[in-house]
Amino acid sequence: MNFLYDYTYYLGAFGLVFIGLYVILTRKNLIRVIIGLSLLETGVNLFLVSLGYVRGGTAPIFSGSGTEAAGMVDPIPQALVLTSIVIGMAVLALALSLAIRLYRHAGTIDLAKIRGQRW
Amino acid sequence: MRKIALLVPLAVIAAGALAVLAEIPFGDRKGEVGEYYLREGRDQTGAVNIITSVVVGYRGFDTLGEVTILFTAAVGVGAVLKFAKKSGKDTGYRPSSLILRTGCRLLFPLIILVGAYIFLHGHLTPGGGFPGGAVMASAWLLVYLGCRERRISARAAGAVESASGAAFVLAGLAGLVGGGYFLANFLPCGVAGTLFSAGIIPVIYVLIGFKVGAELAGIIDNLLLESG
Numbered sequence: 001m002n003f004l005y006d007y008t009y010y011l012g013a014f015g016l017v018f019i020g021l022y023v024i025l026t027r028k029n030l031i032r033v034i035i036g037l038s039l040l041e042t043g044v045n046l047f048l049v050s051l052g053y054v055r056g057g058t059a060p061i062f063s064g065s066g067t068e069a070a071g072m073v074d075p076i077p078q079a080l081v082l083t084s085i086v087i088g089m090a091v092l093a094l095a096l097s098l099a100i101r102l103y104r105h106a107g108t109i110d111l112a113k114i115r116g117q118r119w
Numbered sequence: 120m121r122k123i124a125l126l127v128p129l130a131v132i133a134a135g136a137l138a139v140l141a142e143i144p145f146g147d148r149k150g151e152v153g154e155y156y157l158r159e160g161r162d163q164t165g166a167v168n169i170i171t172s173v174v175v176g177y178r179g180f181d182t183l184g185e186v187t188i189l190f191t192a193a194v195g196v197g198a199v200l201k202f203a204k205k206s207g208k209d210t211g212y213r214p215s216s217l218i219l220r221t222g223c224r225l226l227f228p229l230i231i232l233v234g235a236y237i238f239l240h241g242h243l244t245p246g247g248g249f250p251g252g253a254v255m256a257s258a259w260l261l262v263y264l265g266c267r268e269r270r271i272s273a274r275a276a277g278a279v280e281s282a283s284g285a286a287f288v289l290a291g292l293a294g295l296v297g298g299g300y301f302l303a304n305f306l307p308c309g310v311a312g313t314l315f316s317a318g319i320i321p322v323i324y325v326l327i328g329f330k331v332g333a334e335l336a337g338i339i340d341n342l343l344l345e346s347g
Binding site for chain 2: 006007009010011014018021022025026050051052053054055059060061062063069070072074075076078079082083085086087089090091093094096097098100101
């Protein structure tokens with residue numbers, strides 16, 4: 001029980017990762033595969049942020065006099081996730097534009113149908 | 120059948136992940152580097168937002184790489200969609216109503232203002248160049264959705280993007296001259312917590328804000344109008 005209480009964030013983050021993996025592996029619609037990729041990435045980001053959490057910690061921003069360094073969460077995972085979110089957005093945009101291009105070329109975004117076509 | 124078969128490897132991966140997760144304590148301090156940044160970050164970089172001092176101060180070179188990745192993706196989107204044959208005319212396009220157009224015109228400068236606020240205060244409050252740029256790009260998204268007769272000029276977006284990217288590198292080179300290493304914080308740090316503090320950090324975040332805003336607006340332009 002204590003495990004579940006303590007690890008809610010980890011389990012939630014990995015739940016998202018596995019939902020994303022399942023979607024990527026099972027769906028044939030390319031847009032849904034891209035949505036799965038995005039879900040997986042969100043799960044990984046959540047996991048990284050929850051790794052940096054310190055019990056009772058505040059955001060690592062000095063505001064006013066009541067905040068001190070000892071009571072703040074780890075800033076490094078947050079800074080890295082900032083990078084990861086931006087790169088994920090770039091990958092998403094590129095994947096969607098490739099999907100548009102594929103639709104123009106093949107007339108469908110169903111991967112099962114595209115596989116059988118001759119290019 | 121295939122879906123049920125897939126659940127087996129997924130379950131194996133899940134069991135492995137769970138075994139590892141049980142070893143990682145939740146809510147404990149795990150690294151000394153983070154503690155060091157928290158203790159020294161405000162005095163060393165002058166930024167009260169420690170995440171900003173990590174992103175732009177300690178790991179500024181990494182951020183330059185990140186901006187480059189975003190630039191590459193924007194170029195990729197443009198290249199992939201440009202080579203597709205272009206219809207040239209907007210099919211099924213009707214001018215939007217007066218309410219939509221007026222609303223867009225009213226909201227557009229306000230959204231730009233919010234974006235500028237977010238990246239100007241990146242060293243003081245949550246936010247910074249990346250979210251601020253994204254907010255500015257969302258103003259363009261509003262224009263595209265609301266009143267499509269206006270569109271961003273690709274040449275202007277490209278000019279803003281290249282100018283701010285080049286200025287980022289130039290700021291790094293100025294640090295090489297003034298502080299001894301690339302992206303050194305050579306400007307005075309000022310009083311922590313005020314707008315004009317943290318030396319080079321707000322300058323770089325403003326540049327990143329413009330660059331990200333222009334790139335995302337360009338991506339929106341490509342995705343919405345090339346496919347429309």
